[in-house]
Amino acid sequence: MALLEIRDLRKDFVDPDGRHTPIIDVPVFHLEEREQLALAGRSGSGKTTFLNLIAGILTPDEGSIRFDGEELTALSDSRRDRFRAREIGYVFQSFHLLDGYSALENVLLGMTFGRGADARRARALLESLGMGDRLHHHPHQLSIGQRQRVALARALAGEPRLVLADEPTGSLDPHHAGEALELMRSACRQRGAALLLVSHDDAVLDSLDRRLELAEVNRAGAES
Amino acid sequence: MIAYLRSLGMLVRRSLRTHALSTSVTVFSTALATGLVMAVFAVSQQSRSAFAGGPLGFDAVLGARGSQLQLVLNTVFHLETSPGNVPWSLYEEVREDPRVALAIPYALGDNYQGHRIVGTTSELFTDFEYEKGKKLAFQPGGRPFDPARREAVLGARVARETGFGIGSHFQPAHGVERNLVEEHHHEEEYVVCGVLENSNTPNDRVIWIPVEGVYRMSGHELRGSGESYVPEDGVPIEEHHKELSAVLLDLEGRGSGFQLADRYNRQGKEATFAWPIGASMAELLDKLGWVNRILELVAYLVMVVALGSILASLYNTMNERRREFAILRSLGARRRTLFAVILLEAQTIALLGSLVGFGVFALVLLGAGRVVREETGVVLDPWVWNDAFLWTPVAMLLAGGVAGILPALKAYSTDVAQTLSRDR
Numbered sequence: 001m002a003l004l005e006i007r008d009l010r011k012d013f014v015d016p017d018g019r020h021t022p023i024i025d026v027p028v029f030h031l032e033e034r035e036q037l038a039l040a041g042r043s044g045s046g047k048t049t050f051l052n053l054i055a056g057i058l059t060p061d062e063g064s065i066r067f068d069g070e071e072l073t074a075l076s077d078s079r080r081d082r083f084r085a086r087e088i089g090y091v092f093q094s095f096h097l098l099d100g101y102s103a104l105e106n107v108l109l110g111m112t113f114g115r116g117a118d119a120r121r122a123r124a125l126l127e128s129l130g131m132g133d134r135l136h137h138h139p140h141q142l143s144i145g146q147r148q149r150v151a152l153a154r155a156l157a158g159e160p161r162l163v164l165a166d167e168p169t170g171s172l173d174p175h176h177a178g179e180a181l182e183l184m185r186s187a188c189r190q191r192g193a194a195l196l197l198v199s200h201d202d203a204v205l206d207s208l209d210r211r212l213e214l215a216e217v218n219r220a221g222a223e224s
Numbered sequence: 225m226i227a228y229l230r231s232l233g234m235l236v237r238r239s240l241r242t243h244a245l246s247t248s249v250t251v252f253s254t255a256l257a258t259g260l261v262m263a264v265f266a267v268s269q270q271s272r273s274a275f276a277g278g279p280l281g282f283d284a285v286l287g288a289r290g291s292q293l294q295l296v297l298n299t300v301f302h303l304e305t306s307p308g309n310v311p312w313s314l315y316e317e318v319r320e321d322p323r324v325a326l327a328i329p330y331a332l333g334d335n336y337q338g339h340r341i342v343g344t345t346s347e348l349f350t351d352f353e354y355e356k357g358k359k360l361a362f363q364p365g366g367r368p369f370d371p372a373r374r375e376a377v378l379g380a381r382v383a384r385e386t387g388f389g390i391g392s393h394f395q396p397a398h399g400v401e402r403n404l405v406e407e408h409h410h411e412e413e414y415v416v417c418g419v420l421e422n423s424n425t426p427n428d429r430v431i432w433i434p435v436e437g438v439y440r441m442s443g444h445e446l447r448g449s450g451e452s453y454v455p456e457d458g459v460p461i462e463e464h465h466k467e468l469s470a471v472l473l474d475l476e477g478r479g480s481g482f483q484l485a486d487r488y489n490r491q492g493k494e495a496t497f498a499w500p501i502g503a504s505m506a507e508l509l510d511k512l513g514w515v516n517r518i519l520e521l522v523a524y525l526v527m528v529v530a531l532g533s534i535l536a537s538l539y540n541t542m543n544e545r546r547r548e549f550a551i552l553r554s555l556g557a558r559r560r561t562l563f564a565v566i567l568l569e570a571q572t573i574a575l576l577g578s579l580v581g582f583g584v585f586a587l588v589l590l591g592a593g594r595v596v597r598e599e600t601g602v603v604l605d606p607w608v609w610n611d612a613f614l615w616t617p618v619a620m621l622l623a624g625g626v627a628g629i630l631p632a633l634k635a636y637s638t639d640v641a642q643t644l645s646r647d648r
Contacts, residue, residue: 048645057554057640078558085556096551096644100238112231113556158556 001069002030003162003194004054009063010220011049023049024060025220031162036185036195038205041214047198050218051164054196055088056080068161085114089155089193091184093167095147097139103150104135110154125153129183145176152184156191163188165197169204181207232561235552236568239545246537247573250530254577257530258620259584261523265612266585267592268516270604274596275301275505281354281425284481284499286310286318286488287470292498293508299330299470300501301426301600302340305400306332309447310495312466323480324473326351331438332469334410336394338402339382341431343438346371352474354425365390366418371434376414379430380422381601392416396433398443411442426601439466475499527620530577531627534570538631549635550643559636566632567625574624578617 011024023046031037041047052058054065056072059080065072067087075083084090089110097106107122126135129149139147148168155163168184169177181204188195197208205211240247287295288308297304312329319327328351331343346368349360362368362377369375378388388394394416395409414433422428439446439455446453446465453465475481481499488497498504549562589606597603 049641052641055554078560081553081556081558084554088556090554092554092644096547096554098548098551100242100548101234105234108234109231109552110555112228113552113558113561116228117231154555 003033004031005066007064010061012061022220026218029217031194031196034192034194036209038208038211039198039214040205042200045214046218048166051166056084087161089160089163091151091155091165091168093170095151099139102136102138106150107153107157110157114158129153144171148180156187160193162194167199235565236572239569243541250533250537250573251576253530253533254574255580255584257527258578258581258616260526261616262585262612263588264519264523266610269610272509274602282472283475284473285470286495286497289496292504295498296501296504302430306469309467312463315468315471318471323476325476326474328472329435329468330470330472331435333438334396335400335402336396339431341396341433343433343435354423361421363419363421369417369434374412374414375417377418377432378416379428380420381428382431383419388416390416424603429601531623534573534624534627542631542634546638546643549638550640553640562635563632566635567628570624570628571621574620578620
């Protein structure tokens with residue numbers, strides 16, 4: 001059984017005049033356990049919306065999203081939050097670290113709502129990503145590459161089974177992007193987490209096990 | 225669970241620290257409200273206890289026909305003027321009454337720099353207890369006055385304010401109140417023979433002299449017999465000429481009070497028996513209850529303003545914190561968790577305000593206590609337990625939660641996808 005199975009997923013954008021414009025229209029999509037899959041999509045192709053639907057941040061208008069056999073669209077708001085906290089790690093393009101909190105605290109917050117905050121594990125995770133000497137630094141005191149590592153540590157902190165990465169190297173130069181990507185891949189591999197990454201950068205896309213064009217998956221994106 | 229609560233605590237703490245200025249202002253206004261509410265209730269309770277139920281020293285006052293309240297205010301609290309005089313024979317009569325444990329004469333007529341000069345007997349210092357087991361004590365070197373000499377004993381506050389000590393001389397001025405326009409001093413000069421220790425009672429504000437001295441003060445006329453009589457030097461004053469402002473009484477048991485009240489207030493027409501003293505004062509405080517209610521109302525309004533400031537300070541941060549809420553939601557925080565965080569913030573402000581409020585309360589009560597003490601000699605104790613110490617912080621905590629609801633709803637309704645996409 002696949003880790004993630006999506007069928008007939010649809011999400012429309014409704015403008016103020018009430019007109020519906022489809023953003024996501026995915027007849028079928030699946031991701032295997034521990035698989036590392038790259039989705040290629042240009043800007044505005046619905047990449048982020050697709051990831052947000054999988055993460056349960058958005059709810060679809062139609063269709064089914066099954067995670068390890070459990071139907072996510074049937075879950076209540078609160079259970080969907082719980083699912084996200086326990087099963088999903090999310091790395092954003094602009095990292096979305098919390099400014100008022102140290103690197104360690106950011107990672108602790110990534111654990112808090114799932115399996116529970118564990119300072120020792122959070123510290124070990126940051127050390128394994130080469131951030132041992134920056135535990136108490138705040139985001140504005142870190143380089144972009146270091147922020148990226150903290151964001152990755154936070155995404156992995158809750159021991160998720162699926163890591164979603166939205167243009168994770170978009171803010172990095174090619175050298176650091178390659179390093180960050182390798183770090184992310186190996187960290188997911190070590191922890192047995194699947195990785196679903198969306199990007200428009202061929203170098204990033206080609207470095208994963210499998211590559212798919214979002215336009216092939218999302219009929220709405222193909223039309224737009 | 226503990227780790228989860230610790231994380232919530234971290235979110236609350238960090239937010240309050242990030243907005244330190246608005247947090248401090250809000251905590252201060254909450255403290256002001258809590259302190260004022262507690263102070264109003266405590267001052268009210270303390271005043272009632274001090275004026276109407278406290279250790280006043282005497283059970284009853286026997287004085288001229290008139291208001292019991294005026295009699296009590298005049299003789300026990302040394303406020304107001306005397307309603308009139310009673311003949312010395314009344315003092316003799318009541319002193320011999322088996323229902324009376326102690327009778328002390330009280331003759332008023334003069335002042336020194338606004339401090340009352342009261343004529344009495346030395347029993348005031350030897351037999352009278354202003355609290356159970358506590359007599360008026362002399363400062364080192366002091367002693368009661370000699371009834372045959374022009375000697376005076378000063379209350380502690382009088383000595384402080386006049387700078388007088390043992391051996392100081394002064395000339396009494398006519399009248400109970402100080403006349404700043406035309407002060408008439410008697411010819412007689414008195415010497416201070418003793419200064420009393422602070423008793424924290426109205427007695428600290430009085431100058432005590434022998435009652436005979438009041439009679440023989442130049443310019444005083446006696447009307448104890450109904451006719452005017454001016455004492456002459458070296459000539460004993462016959463008792464029927466003598467008069468008093470009142471007689472202060474300690475009674476033998478509660479039943480005596482009922483019987484004497486019946487004897488003087490119902491059957492007699494020459495005197496008023498003010499008993500129990502606390503009841504007269506309670507009547508006055510009840511009449512002034514509306515002042516207290518206005519103060520309570522003002523305190524409640526300050527409380528409402530403080531709650532409004534909690535609401536405003538949190539609500540104003542909601543827009544800038546929208547990103548924080550969206551990120552937390554993306555990490556799996558439930559809506560109700562964010563709601564709880566904001567309520568906790570509001571309640572933390574209320575709690576801090578309540579704690580600081582105890583400091584405000586202490587300051588207000590020390591200030592109010594000082595005024596009451598200066599004006600009446602009665603001491604308010606800020607540390608006596610009052611139920612408001614419990615219910616005010618609890619009410620503030622609950623109301624703080626209510627004030628947090630609107631900002632919490634705003635946090636609750638954060639649109640994660642929209643907020644994060646705006647912040648890419």
